[in-house]
Amino acid sequence: MGILGPIKPIVQAADAPAGSRLKPTLSWPHLIALGVGAIVGTGIYTLTGVGAERAGPAVILAFAIAGAVCACAALAYAELATMIPTAGSAYTYTYSVVGETLAWMVGWSLILEYSLACSTVAVGWSGYLVGWLQSAGVSLPEMLLAGPHAGGIINLPAVIVSLAIAGMLMAGTRESATLNIILVIIKLAALTAFIALAAPAFDADNLTPFMPYGFGSTVQDGSTRGVMAAAAIVFFAFYGFDAVATSAEEARNPGRDLTIGIIGSMAVCTIIYMAVALSAIGAMSYLDLGNSPEPLALVLRTLGHPTASYLVALAALIALPSVILVMMYGQSRVFFVMARDGLLPPVLSRVSAKTGAPVLVTGITGVFVAAVAGFFRLDEIAELANAGTLLAFIAVGGCLMVLRKRAPELKRVFRCPQPYLVGTLAILGCLYLMISLPSQTLVRFALWNVAGLTFYFLYSRSRSQALQDQTAAGA
Numbered sequence: 001m002g003i004l005g006p007i008k009p010i011v012q013a014a015d016a017p018a019g020s021r022l023k024p025t026l027s028w029p030h031l032i033a034l035g036v037g038a039i040v041g042t043g044i045y046t047l048t049g050v051g052a053e054r055a056g057p058a059v060i061l062a063f064a065i066a067g068a069v070c071a072c073a074a075l076a077y078a079e080l081a082t083m084i085p086t087a088g089s090a091y092t093y094t095y096s097v098v099g100e101t102l103a104w105m106v107g108w109s110l111i112l113e114y115s116l117a118c119s120t121v122a123v124g125w126s127g128y129l130v131g132w133l134q135s136a137g138v139s140l141p142e143m144l145l146a147g148p149h150a151g152g153i154i155n156l157p158a159v160i161v162s163l164a165i166a167g168m169l170m171a172g173t174r175e176s177a178t179l180n181i182i183l184v185i186i187k188l189a190a191l192t193a194f195i196a197l198a199a200p201a202f203d204a205d206n207l208t209p210f211m212p213y214g215f216g217s218t219v220q221d222g223s224t225r226g227v228m229a230a231a232a233i234v235f236f237a238f239y240g241f242d243a244v245a246t247s248a249e250e251a252r253n254p255g256r257d258l259t260i261g262i263i264g265s266m267a268v269c270t271i272i273y274m275a276v277a278l279s280a281i282g283a284m285s286y287l288d289l290g291n292s293p294e295p296l297a298l299v300l301r302t303l304g305h306p307t308a309s310y311l312v313a314l315a316a317l318i319a320l321p322s323v324i325l326v327m328m329y330g331q332s333r334v335f336f337v338m339a340r341d342g343l344l345p346p347v348l349s350r351v352s353a354k355t356g357a358p359v360l361v362t363g364i365t366g367v368f369v370a371a372v373a374g375f376f377r378l379d380e381i382a383e384l385a386n387a388g389t390l391l392a393f394i395a396v397g398g399c400l401m402v403l404r405k406r407a408p409e410l411k412r413v414f415r416c417p418q419p420y421l422v423g424t425l426a427i428l429g430c431l432y433l434m435i436s437l438p439s440q441t442l443v444r445f446a447l448w449n450v451a452g453l454t455f456y457f458l459y460s461r462s463r464s465q466a467l468q469d470q471t472a473a474g475a
Contacts (some may be wrong), residue, residue: 006466008095008103008341011373014147017060027266028257034329035182035265037209037322039238040187044123044276045296045316047234050379052281054223055230060277062230063237067270069429070238073393074266075416076400079424081258082413087335090392090399095341095408097399100464101456106395107338108387108452112445114331115369116385120236121323122158122373123381127293128234128320132313135306139218147375158373165324167365169332170352171358183322190315191272193308195279196295201303202282217436228436232471235389235433236382237273238266259414278430326370326396332362342465379411383437397426 026034080093088095091110095103131143146152168179192315211355213225213264217232251257276296282288283300292298294316300309339348348361372381400416401423418423461467 003221006100006464006470007094007098020216021068021373025252026257028260031179031251031257031261032268033184034326035261036268037184037189037326039265039269040184040191040272040323042384044152044191044237044273044319046127046293047237047382048277048337049059049289049292049295050382051230051256052234052286052295054213054225055227055238055284057207057211057281058227059234059280059286060229060274061211062227062234063228063273063277063431065231065237066235066433067273069132069235069393069426071266071270072422073396075397075422076419077260078259078414079400079412079419080396080403081415082254082260083410088334089394091334092337093399094395095466096396098438099108099468100343100461102395103341104338104456104460106392107334108449108456109391110334111331112388113114113385113392114327114334115365116372116381116388117236117371118162118324118331118369119158119291119376120166120385121320121327122162122443123155124293125161125324126155126157127318127372128297128316129449131297132310132317135301135310135313138423146379149375149377154374155266156374160411162324162370162373163366165328166362167322167363168326169329169366178324179439183319183325186315187319187322189220190312190319191276193273194300194312197305198279198299198303199275200282202279204282206282211216224436224438226436228374228439232386232436233379233382234388234435238269238357248335254413256413264285285322310357324369327360328365328397331369332358335361335365335440340465342463342468343460373398380441383441384395384444384448387434387437388448389439390434393430394427397423397430400426 034076048059055062066345077089080091084092084096088107089110091103091107094106104340120336125146131139133140140157143152144154144156147155212226213220213227213229215227217224217226217229219225251261280295280299288302289295289298294313297309297313297316300306300312335344336349336351338344339346339361347365350358350360400419403410404419
């Protein structure tokens with residue numbers, strides 16, 4: 001065993017212990033809906049305004065850059081997910097290709113990604129709830145609508161929706177995934193209606209100046225601005241397909257279903273995003289758009305469509321929880337498989353005999369997500385979640401190339417085209433986006449990883465199941 005720890009053999013889901021095995025209940029429609037459910041959400045409903053504030057009209061370019069980087073990562077994910085169809089996504093791939101220590105760092109980053117993604121969406125959902133209620137003439141106490149950073153006590157709606165989704169997931173995976181399909185249909189219908197109403201109001205003057213803050217990420221007036229600064233945060237709008245990879249163990253036909261789920265969800269969402277962003281920026285000045293927690297509803301109200309604005313906001317309220325559902329699902333599965341590998345307390349790998357879902361770890365995840373959503377700001381949460389995701393994507397791009405070189409003979413149900421080019425672009429693109437994040441975010445991410453490595457060396461390494469198996473085999 002080297003400094004990077006033991007390497008876990010590439011195994012199938014059926015090789016897991018009977019009491020720690022997830023049930024294969026999902027088919028490709030469920031997986032596409034999981035991907036679309038995760039990808040189309042807070043990013044387009046709320047972060048469009050944040051991106052416009054950082055890049056001006058060039059937020060459209062920021063969406064394109066972030067989407068291109070995610071497309072490279074998605075291709076790498078598709079090959080690895082069909083080769084290693086067990087839960088854990090990037091964590092499991094890194095464990096099987098590079099070693100346990102780096103896998104731990106990736107898993108620790110995925111915990112950050114999924115948990116904070118859930119919290120980000122919960123805060124975004126709360127913003128739409130407040131706007132929707134105010135348009136109906138109902139006002140809630142300000143102290144219960146924001147955390148201490150904004151003069152309140154707690155963002156209570158964000159806490160409630162987080163705990164409600166956790167309870168739903170504890171009821172069972174298939175039931176949650178089926179409900180998610182319905183929520184995705186509602187969400188796509190609302191975005192289609194937005195495009196149909198906003199696109200005719202397109203005004204080319206709103207795109208001038210197109211790049212008011214430049215291309216690179218720079219600090220201006222105390223804020224990080226530029227196209228890359230915007231791309232580094234709207235990147236949040238694109239990821240979610242990795243949650244499909246995390247569901248690999250629960251796919252009925254992993255080879256077919258995972259390929260369709262990952263590639264299909266990315267293609268659908270990229271088209272939708274570009275159309276919505278162009279419609280929003282073309283219909284309203286980016287200066288106004290950047291100040292709203294509910295930018296799409298604001299555009300429709302400004303254009304004289306109060307009823308449509310009300311309905312789009314209502315659709316966001318109904319459908320945004322689907323993102324929380326998918327991300328919390330992915331988080332609990334990463335926790336679950338890390339516990340099954342012995343790196344976290346084994347009690348977290350227990351599944352319910354009735355539903356086949358990891359109930360305890362889902363409940364713990366829900367409480368953590370609710371706590372973060374209740375007390376922190378949307379942009380801060382999203383940026384830190386992005387840092388965790390970018391590290392995971394870098395690892396997947398690397399694993400794709402290493403495995404092609406080390407084991408070219410392994411069966412690949414889906415073969416990534418030009419793997420070395422795609423893997424390199426994924427790594428370089430993610431590194432560029434990462435250094436474009438605010439320095440404070442990078443410091444917080446570094447502290448998170450220091451805490452994770454401390455836990456790993458004090459607790460996890462000596463309890464590793466892979467280490468025990470290697471020791472027993474060498475005895």
